[in-house]
Amino acid sequence: MLVEAEELTRVYAMGDTVVEALRGVSLRIASGDYLALVGPSGSGKSTLMHLLGGLDRPSSGRLVIDGQDVASLNRNQLARLRNTAIGFVFQSFHLLPRTSAVENVALPLVYRGVPARTRRQRAAAMLGQVGLAHRLDHRPSQLSGGEQQRVAIARALVTGPSVVLADEPTGNLDSATGQAVLHLLEQQGAASGAALVLVTHDHEVAGRAHRQVMLRDGLVVS
Amino acid sequence: MRLAEAWRVALGALRANRLRSALTMLGVLIGVAAVVALVAIGTGTREEVESQVEGLGSNLLLVFPGEAGVGAAPAVSRLSLADVDAVVRVVGDRERVAVQVTSGETVRADTASRFTSVLGVLDTTPQVFTRDLSRGTYLTRTDVDTSRRVAVLGSTVAEDLFADRDPIGRQVTIAGVRFRVVGVFAPVGGQGFGVDRDAQVHIPVTTAQRLLGTDRIDALAVRAPDLDTIDELGERIVATLSERHPDSEFSAVTQEEIIGVLGDILGILTWVLAAIAGISLLVGGVGVSNIMLVSVRERVREIGLRKAVGARPRDIGLQFLLEAVLLTTLGGLLGIALGVGGSLLAAAYSPVPATITWWSIALAFGVSAAVGVAFGVVPALRAGRLDPVVALRSE
Ligand SMILES: Nc1ncnc2c1ncn2[C@@H]1O[C@H](COP(=O)(O)OP(=O)(O)O)[C@@H](O)[C@H]1O
Ligand SMILES: [Mg+2]
16 A cells, blocks of 8 residues: 555644644545545645655554555654655646746756766656657746646656656646646656646546546535 | 766756856855955964064063053053163163164155154164164264254155165154154065054154153163073063153063964964855855755756656755855865965965965865855755655646
8 A cells, every 4th residue: 555544634833723724634545546636715725745755654554655654753854755656746837937947857866866967867767758858948937837847747747756646747737738638647747657646626627537536615525 | 866966966957057156156255255255364464474573583582561461451651761770770781771762753855755653762773673774874973962953764754755876875854853864774675563663764762752751751672681580670671660750550561472472363363254245155055055046946857857867855956055065166176266366366466465374275175065064954954855756747
């Protein structure tokens, strides 16, 4: 099992009031899974995704990612886990400005200590797989939204992660471009053997996943 | 993350904000330039003063009323020519004793005049302090014994008053009294102790005392016959003078002691100047801190993303720390260039002496790097500790 989550809660303290973003979510993700996380806005989808990706820690519950209990990891070990096991794709792309496409894709390899030449080779190859071999040295501002998200997908996959977590990856794209990006994500994810967790509030998109998990008010409803 | 990569990222960040980086560097640049230049001037001054004192010769004894040392209160001179005769008896050779009465006076020739220091001296002065003449002769013993109104001019005084004409045999008036010029000093240059020896006028001490209406003398110098007995000679002179003036104190100091005291004073002065300049470096450091905090805030999303793809807190911290150190060391290098350039220019084109010392350059560079670390560490820690989820959500 790649990810085992048991009774995860995430509580935000805001002054006197507390916000319970997650109220006991259990979930298992196996390698090769394709899972859609659906639910209305504010239901806790992003919060759950951050937990599954080791960006955040649960307030309670047990979370094991790639065989490692998150509670037992310090911040450096958690960073290493994100670097080796996880690939993130965000709604707003999150590419570094003033940085070429190939360098954006190579960024996770920097924190893995891969030498510069190898980094560039691997990043360029990955960009080729998402159809951007001709855009290596373009900056994000010189790319369309769809192209930017494809760069982000290449960045998520360049390390060969076990789980790819995509938080509304088509949210900032028009539907045709969104479709294309989604296809690419599914196809590349499948090719690499990584599990894919897709956060969306689009039921049509969710229907393409092997499995759907529906969140409402911080609880799994189906 | 590898250090090389961190350097590259830091350099890129500075380049992305060229004007801001340049202005931040300017603060450090000015501070470092000031430290380097002021240390150079302080060191140069000390070396020049020391070399002038050394020029006096190691067997010179300066005798004066009061106590020697830093911070000693200046004493009113009670020494008279009778005391000088007593000192001559102790030394056993009149040729080895020089005296001085100093006064600032206006010296006038036909058309020109200038205000300068007039020294009443004995005819022995050129032997005691090595002084060469370019023209004419020095004062004679007869000039002193009979209070003649004759004068020897310093080279710049002669130039100012007589230009191209030969001053020998011509008249000057000092404080309204006529004198005949008998000699002109060869130029010596330099401005040790703030005294321009080329601007002095020497007249017989007896004449000077009459002119000033006094019988005191200001200072007394003795060239000791040999170095082994110089301290003992000094003690004997002081004892003799104390006997003659039981309620006054006297001191006799050697060149070595003068260099020691002056070196101490100028050394302290150099450090004080460097410390004052160091404060401006500190202000530059605060500027660096400020800009780094702005930089962290601007790049919150970048920090969040880097963490999402596996950057550890220390990777992020190192990146921002290097950015700060890069700012201050680049500023420091430019400041060193400016400080060295300014010092060399000052030394070449102004009377201000300046000596560049390697330790001051190394120190300035080290301090500017240290300022980067000291003032970059808080922003760097803040960046490293940033919660990646919060960072990614910020717009
Ligand atoms: N940093 C935070 N502080 C306080 N409340 C938060 C914070 N982050 C998220 N929340 C709250 O948690 C709930 C779930 O948010 P989120 O996971 O972003 O939902 P979704 O992605 O499904 O729209 C929301 O009510 C949101 O306001
Ligand atoms: Mg969300």
